[in-house]
Amino acid sequence: MGYNVNNATIYKVQIADNQMVMAQSKKDLVYTCRKLEEEYSKWGLTVNIAKTKHMSLGTDTNHLELDNGVIVTGCNEFRYLGSIFTKDGRDT
Numbered sequence: 001m002g003y004n005v006n007n008a009t010i011y012k013v014q015i016a017d018n019q020m021v022m023a024q025s026k027k028d029l030v031y032t033c034r035k036l037e038e039e040y041s042k043w044g045l046t047v048n049i050a051k052t053k054h055m056s057l058g059t060d061t062n063h064l065e066l067d068n069g070v071i072v073t074g075c076n077e078f079r080y081l082g083s084i085f086t087k088d089g090r091d092t
Contacts, residue, residue, distance in 0.1 A: 018080075020080055026064065030066055033047075033072075034067050034068075049072065052072050052073075053072065053073055053075040053078060054072050054073070055074060055075050055076070055077070055085070056074065056087070057088075057089050075087075
């Protein structure tokens with residue numbers, strides 16, 4: 001699970017109240033989202049699905065269905081900490 005960068009595996013990036021989760025497969029991403037929701041619920045927190053998006057590099061996945069039947073909408077780019085990441089793997 002996670003994403004390998006320079007011999008290190010990154011599972012998630014957090015800043016303030018935002019979180020970015022990375023995985024190398026749809027199965028791993030669904031699993032990680034489920035575990036996060038389980039941990040959040042222990043603290044009385046919930047994920048705002050209306051603000052949640054996913055992006056899959058190199059595929060045309062428009063949505064992601066989680067184990068609980070919730071659909072997460074796909075996007076072609078996202079901005080994180082001032083950088084724009086695109087579906088074709090570029091960032092600016």
